[in-house]
Amino acid sequence: MKLNIDEISREYFPRIHRAALVLSGNPWDADDLAQETFLVVANQPEKFRGHSQVYTWLYGILLNLERRERRRRGIGFRKLRVLWDNEKHEELVCPPAETAIEVAEWKGSLWAYVKQLPDAQRETLVLRFSEGLQYDEIADVLSCPLGTVKSRIHHGLSNLKRMIHDQEMTDSLPDQKAEGSTHV
Secondary structure (H helix, E strand, O other), rough: OOOOOHHHHHHHHHEEEEEEHHOOOOHHHHHHHHHHHHHHHOHHHEEEEEOOOOOOOOHHHHHHHHHHHHHHHHHHHHHHHHHHOOOOOOOOOOOOHHHHHHHHHHHOOOHHHHHHOOOHHHHHHHHHHHHOOOOHHHHHHHOHHHHHHHHHHHHHHHHHHHHHHHHHHHOOOOOOOOOOOEEE
């Protein structure tokens, strides 16, 4: 099947970028992930065999790229953490104000909780609730049975509910130092 890369990019880039933003949590990584997704399509159009919709194939590419990037960053982060822990820190460099605001807003959103879920649940919830894919489309993107998609959504929503409840409980606990009480 012959793909028109320009047409596919115009039609699906906004959807892929939005999903990348939800997955990554920041606009810069989302830009990179979305662009990389379409680079894969441009460099390997023969990989699309027509067994699925173009957009579900694109989501599959995006999820694979995002997983790879997260693994790469995890390894890099662990290495940097060792260096960081062994260094003296005189002054921390703050990000630009608009960056700090965007990051703070994202961290306070529901998607910040979704980001903490196991990969399978996180990806399934993003495809369902951010991208509006139907269960069968999600099964196609993730190459798994429909029942697995339903299970991941159920468990993901249950975990989100628990995480939000736990956070609300933590937020509602009185700050004992602020109240002036001391433990004897």
